[in-house]
Amino acid sequence: MKPSIRILIAVAVLLPATQLLATTFLPSNRIVRQLAIEPAGSVWIDNPFGSIDVIGGEGTVITVTAQRSIVASDATALKEASDAVTISFEGDSKVRLIRTLMPALRNAHATVDYTIRVPKSVAVKIGSKSADHIRVSHITGSVTVNGFAGTVIMEDVIGASILNIVNGRVIYDYQQNPIAKAEVQAVNADIDVYVPASAKFNWVADTINGDILTTFPIRSPRFAGTIFRGQINGPGGPTINTATMMGRVLLLAKGSDPGKASSMRLNPPEHRPAPSDVMLTPGVKIQLPFHDGDWSFVASVAAIAVGEVRGNAHIQIGAGELELGAVFGQCNVTLMGGPLNLGDVTGLLSAHTGAGDILVRAARLGGEVSTDGGLLHVLYSGGPMTLHSGGGDIIVGQTSGAVDAQTTSGDITITADPRHRTLKVGARTMQGNVILNVSPRFGADIDATIVTSDPDANVMHIDFTGLTVRREQAGAKTRIHATGKINGGGERVELYAEEGDIHISAQTITPVRLANPRR
Amino acid sequence: MSECRVMAENMPLLLTESLDPVQRELTHQHIESCAACASEWEATKETWRILETLPTVEVPARVKQRFLAEISAASEVPANVVPFRRRSAARWLAEAAAVVIVGGSAFYAGYRATPNVGLKPTPAEVTAIQPSYSIAESRVLPAASISPNIEGRPDIQNVQFTDASPSSQQIGVSFDITSHVTVTGKPADKSMVRLLRYVLENEDKMSPSRSRAIDWVRATYSRVDNPDPEITEALATVLRNDEHQGVRIKAADTLQSMQSAMTGGTRDALVEALKNDPNPAVRVKAVEALAKLARSGAVLDPDMVDTLRKKAAQGDENVYVRVKAAEALSSIQPR
Numbered sequence: 001m002k003p004s005i006r007i008l009i010a011v012a013v014l015l016p017a018t019q020l021l022a023t024t025f026l027p028s029n030r031i032v033r034q035l036a037i038e039p040a041g042s043v044w045i046d047n048p049f050g051s052i053d054v055i056g057g058e059g060t061v062i063t064v065t066a067q068r069s070i071v072a073s074d075a076t077a078l079k080e081a082s083d084a085v086t087i088s089f090e091g092d093s094k095v096r097l098i099r100t101l102m103p104a105l106r107n108a109h110a111t112v113d114y115t116i117r118v119p120k121s122v123a124v125k126i127g128s129k130s131a132d133h134i135r136v137s138h139i140t141g142s143v144t145v146n147g148f149a150g151t152v153i154m155e156d157v158i159g160a161s162i163l164n165i166v167n168g169r170v171i172y173d174y175q176q177n178p179i180a181k182a183e184v185q186a187v188n189a190d191i192d193v194y195v196p197a198s199a200k201f202n203w204v205a206d207t208i209n210g211d212i213l214t215t216f217p218i219r220s221p222r223f224a225g226t227i228f229r230g231q232i233n234g235p236g237g238p239t240i241n242t243a244t245m246m247g248r249v250l251l252l253a254k255g256s257d258p259g260k261a262s263s264m265r266l267n268p269p270e271h272r273p274a275p276s277d278v279m280l281t282p283g284v285k286i287q288l289p290f291h292d293g294d295w296s297f298v299a300s301v302a303a304i305a306v307g308e309v310r311g312n313a314h315i316q317i318g319a320g321e322l323e324l325g326a327v328f329g330q331c332n333v334t335l336m337g338g339p340l341n342l343g344d345v346t347g348l349l350s351a352h353t354g355a356g357d358i359l360v361r362a363a364r365l366g367g368e369v370s371t372d373g374g375l376l377h378v379l380y381s382g383g384p385m386t387l388h389s390g391g392g393d394i395i396v397g398q399t400s401g402a403v404d405a406q407t408t409s410g411d412i413t414i415t416a417d418p419r420h421r422t423l424k425v426g427a428r429t430m431q432g433n434v435i436l437n438v439s440p441r442f443g444a445d446i447d448a449t450i451v452t453s454d455p456d457a458n459v460m461h462i463d464f465t466g467l468t469v470r471r472e473q474a475g476a477k478t479r480i481h482a483t484g485k486i487n488g489g490g491e492r493v494e495l496y497a498e499e500g501d502i503h504i505s506a507q508t509i510t511p512v513r514l515a516n517p518r519r
Numbered sequence: 520m521s522e523c524r525v526m527a528e529n530m531p532l533l534l535t536e537s538l539d540p541v542q543r544e545l546t547h548q549h550i551e552s553c554a555a556c557a558s559e560w561e562a563t564k565e566t567w568r569i570l571e572t573l574p575t576v577e578v579p580a581r582v583k584q585r586f587l588a589e590i591s592a593a594s595e596v597p598a599n600v601v602p603f604r605r606r607s608a609a610r611w612l613a614e615a616a617a618v619v620i621v622g623g624s625a626f627y628a629g630y631r632a633t634p635n636v637g638l639k640p641t642p643a644e645v646t647a648i649q650p651s652y653s654i655a656e657s658r659v660l661p662a663a664s665i666s667p668n669i670e671g672r673p674d675i676q677n678v679q680f681t682d683a684s685p686s687s688q689q690i691g692v693s694f695d696i697t698s699h700v701t702v703t704g705k706p707a708d709k710s711m712v713r714l715l716r717y718v719l720e721n722e723d724k725m726s727p728s729r730s731r732a733i734d735w736v737r738a739t740y741s742r743v744d745n746p747d748p749e750i751t752e753a754l755a756t757v758l759r760n761d762e763h764q765g766v767r768i769k770a771a772d773t774l775q776s777m778q779s780a781m782t783g784g785t786r787d788a789l790v791e792a793l794k795n796d797p798n799p800a801v802r803v804k805a806v807e808a809l810a811k812l813a814r815s816g817a818v819l820d821p822d823m824v825d826t827l828r829k830k831a832a833q834g835d836e837n838v839y840v841r842v843k844a845a846e847a848l849s850s851i852q853p854r
């Protein structure tokens with residue numbers, strides 16, 4: 001037993017790793033540092049604000065040149081920032097960490113631009129929040145970039161690379177045929193990839209809003225949803241994965257004309273049409289006072305506002321916002337997701353969204369309106385109307401046609417046009433209240449049901465006499481069932497509310513009057 | 520006839536709440552319309568009642584063990600199934616208790632004309648405030664005259680909202696406690712804000728009044744310049760805890776219209792909703808609110824940015840939620 005050795009080991013374990021490494025802080029505006037690195041070592045650069053250039057070369061030394069700039073509102077803030085923003089060199093010859101220490105600054109903004117020369121075989125890892133550019137060139141080791149905003153340029157990077165960026169631009173410039181995988185994940189960035197014409201690799205590209213363009217002939221191209229896959233110059237080789245949600249992807253054979261690139265989304269080669277193809281069309285923004293005649297339209301991501309469609313409207317959108325002031329004909333709109341705002345629809349209406357609210361000012365002939373989740377609000381319906389929500393309130397401001405409304409969760413409010421003595425109404429909510437407003441003269445055969453676990457809280461308020469009310473308890477649930485004729489009877493009015501109230505209220509209602517539609 | 524047999528089989532299931540809503544309703548309807556089944560139903564209920572009064576007999580240990588072994592094999596929940604349970608509400612009462620009025624043990628007087636309202640005695644403790652009011656049929660109290668601190672957990676019922684006098688920008692909230700009380704005041708009066716917060720957050724109240732409360736809060740406070748953050752915090756509590764999707768959608772929608780009063784807790788509730796709410800409309804409202812926040816130049820904390828990044832990249836999320844997340848990210852200035 002040698003106790004001294006045991007103690008030494010214990011001390012080493014207790015110390016945090018960074019304290020074992022040499023640490024230096026430098027406050028000056030321009031510094032140059034040289035550090036030894038092994039050829040198989042790795043270089044970590046963590047710089048929240050400022051550009052980073054990493055250039056590969058020969059040798060076993062890292063040369064760091066850092067240029068600090070501070071913009072401050074006054075001398076005090078400048079001094080504070082100057083003292084606070086420092087550069088820290090940590091690690092050893094296996095791992096070097098170059099870090100900008102930047103606490104939150106008051107009244108000042110600081111950036112540090114780095115130029116770092118490294119042996120080309122090292123692994124490079126970069127963390128950044130905002131950079132004019134991050135450029136990595138002539139590296140044979142692996143490269144990882146995690147950034148938020150900026151242009152990322154990979155120039156002659158031969159090792160595997162992973163890029164993650166939110167806003168900005170990504171450019172890959174291969175000077176020889178790719179031999180390692182590359183993976184780009186971006187949100188709002190265009191991606192350009194330049195590759196020698198003889199390169200052989202698998203290409204995967206994904207975008208919701210942009211296009212997928214290439215000058216290469218593609219073998220075995222196919223789409224799965226929005227994800228495109230294809231082979232360049234035959235099977236085999238590494239995979240280059242280029243994904244950007246809102247931007248476009250461009251893959252160019254070196255020496256080819258970018259103007260001759262063809263769109264994989266618009267003209268998918270060997271592609272069988274599928275319902276999800278709406279996601280393959282380019283995104284658009286349209287703002288128009290009116291559109292003459294029928295309007296048929298498909299877009300993946302769209303923001304559309306049109307004052308009048310002077311004909312039938314047939315619109316299919318992946319994601320977006322759609323606003324049509326008036327439609328003089330039939331209106332048929334489908335969104336995979338997003339809110340719908342429709343004005344005066346003269347013809348039959350059919351509107352659906354995968355998620356989002358739907359507002360309709362007037363559906364003169366009625367129709368169908370549905371959302372998988374969201375609020376449905378129809379100010380006026382002149383014909384039979386079906387409304388479905390996967391969760392959310394339904395409001396029909398006034399209707400002179402039959403209404404069938406259903407929601408998984410939410411309140412349903414329907415007001416009957418007082419000019420009709422009776423109307424067929426169905427309203428069903430699995431969680432919430434049902435409110436039916438009618439004129440005091442309204443006649444109907446009422447069938448109203450509440451199922452509740454709290455019969456003290458959930459009640460029927462019916463402003464008419466003559467209904468028979470039954471209460472039945474089954475387990476913890478009470479069913480309250482009111483049936484009978486009001487004002488001598490009429491069309492069937494079937495209301496159903498779980499864990500909510502039912503109100504049938506008699507009131508003086510001012511009838512809605514619509515202006516004559518222009519033609 | 521065979522329908523009656525099916526119904527007879529359904530009856531015990533009805534009593535144990537084991538029928539789906541459609542079957543449950545069909546069974547109820549049949550019982551109502553078929554005399555034979557109606558008397559069968561009465562008999563079933565009677566039997567059930569008798570069974571409940573019978574003394575419970577200790578099951579022999581061996582029988583019990585075997586039974587448990589059999590059912591545990593059958594009832595194992597697959598590991599990938601995560602039940603969506605109601606989260607327990609952060610009880611706000613820590614701040615303490617009763618609105619308004621006078622001490623003593625209260626009872627609910629029941630002012631509604633409908634015959635279905637239960638007369639439920641409630642043990643709410645209420646404390647005197649200055650000036651003190653006596654128990655009376657109906658009271659109108661100016662918000663300025665009552666303490667903003669609600670003590671205990673008074674059981675308030677039949678909550679109604681009124682724009683008492685739009686010209687003077689007065690609003691009113693009335694409810695039954697020991698008597699029918701109406702509190703009037705300006706939207707910014709602290710007592711009014713606290714009272715609304717209580718109405719919104721009191722999780723024992725069924726959602727009908729909460730749903731109406733949110734509608735009214737939106738109508739009232741979206742036209743107020745700087746709404747009290749306590750209102751948005753109450754909405755955030757609803758967004759986190761209400762088990763009714765429709766109510767959560769409303770809460771998220773209303774929060775979106777009250778950007779200026781958002782607190783850290785409110786934003787966290789939106790992030791949480793965007794991450795986990797099963798209803799797509801709630802996630803749509805949450806991401807729209809965050810996108811609006813980002814556009815207004817607000818500083819979003821790293822957790823928010825991270826959630827937006829993940830949402831934008833989540834392949835099985837509604838494409839509109841993803842696009843809105845990307846849009847929010849595009850207007851974020853990192854700092």
Ligand SMILES: [Zn+2]
Binds near residue numbers: 522523526557
């Ligand atoms: Zn029967």
